[in-house]
Amino acid sequence: MEINENTEFPKITINTQTGEKGITILKKIVENDFGWLFRPNHQEADFGIDGYLDIITESGQVTGKSIAFQLKSGKSYFTEENEIGIVFKGNIKHLNYYLNNETPIIIIVLDVENELAYWEAFDKTKTEKSGNNWKMTIPKNNLLNVKSKNKLLEYVGPITDYISQMENEWGFNQILKKGSNRILFRIPNEEITNNKFDFITSALERIQRTPELVLHLKNRVDICFDDYEDNNKELFEIEEVKNWIIQLYQKTNCWAYLFSMDRHSGFMKILFFCHIPILSKTIVNGRFKIDFETEFAKEFIDNLFGKLNQYCIDKNLSQQTNIEMTNKIISCYFEE
Structure with a gap:
């Protein structure tokens, strides 16, 4: 039997494929550049947090410290920029969840084609109202790579024995x-x-x-x-x-x-x-x-x-x- 594009099968959307590619790229950065654990959330449990970066020491000790992240992948998230960086627009329903969450949160916008991830720590003082939602700028010089590891560690505080x-x-x-x-x-x-x-x-x-x-x-x-x-x-x-x-x-x-x-x-x-x-x-x-x-x-x-x-x-x-x-x-x- 010949199969063509009209044959009835479940289909994966372009957005889903882009999202999966973004997760793969981010996982590689976290594991290869940082040496940390990448722990994604199940989609059915997505409340604005897509996963966690679990901090591991140079000796391989899992510390119990984590950074939560929201990840947005693809060209559509780079449509609005200013002189400083990329304008990220957040959903108002996630705002209270973020503000009541004791785990530090970073927002990541990922350029899938060039495998570049830009990030900024979520901070209510960095947000602006955007219609019924909110927005914040992610600086273009905030690339998520090995050079940003120490800066990220500042958000989790000291690791104590x-x-x-x-x-x-x-x-x-x-x-x-x-x-x-x-x-x-x-x-x-x-x-x-x-x-x-x-x-x-x-x-x-x-x-x-x-x-x-x-x-x-x-x-x-x-x-x-x-x-x-x-x-x-x-x-x-x-x-x-x-x-x-x-x-x-x-x-x-x-x-x-x-x-x-x-x-x-x-x-x-x-x-x-x-x-x-x-x-x-x-x-x-x-x-x-x-x-x-x-x-x-x-x-x-x-x-x-x-x-x-x-x-x-x-x-x-x-x-x-x-x-x-x-x-x-x-x-x-x-x-x-």
Whole structure:
């Protein structure tokens, strides 16, 4: 049977052929000139990004860094030029997609006949309105070749060896989980006089970074104020310390879970007395006897219970743990 141009077969269009040639040329540039991976998108998933250039080091390490691209191939994309370069016209529906995409994007216009690719990084400040769409100029001196490799790398930022960082992080976690010792944070006097909380809030956040740390450090944390050891007053009687502790208490819910509440605990008892008016203080048999407003004490304890409840919810801790720490609160404040 003779086959001619009218015989019924699926046909590939000139535009499709040109597009495929453009992809082949771009792939060759990326792989031969840059030594990177060329990763095209499937057409059914084309939202204005035709593919990705995956950055590979000179040693062949796939870095996880990528540059997205939109590719336009053929003479029809060179019909409008200005003194600086080729005018690329973009679809308005792609604009929000580009602007919300955290991967750097380049626009490539490719001369198939001469196998020359021109590019420009997408940047909203480089665009102009064009009817209902937008446009940007791609400079003629921006040829995509081996000379543009370093400039492209500027858009992805430095490549970091995170494994060495993680080894340090994991090592510190192991130190925190070692044995059954407590963690004691010493608050510098400068934090209090300057009313700063960065040191302690960052430290508390760090020791709660993984669920394993949270579970291990239950009832093992304390705070001390060594710079005030020579002061004759109790810490809760020193106005600047009292005010600092009251403010700190509002910044986290971890107190009744992480902090020590046994007979050796220091901070949780200071925290209590910072929140209630002291009526009198006497020394009986070498020990303090303090009279205080019970209504304020009840208000503080209720608030502490609430913080514990919320902390257990936030950290997915069991009801059994909640009950255990509730009993420690009662023991700390009511059973001595």
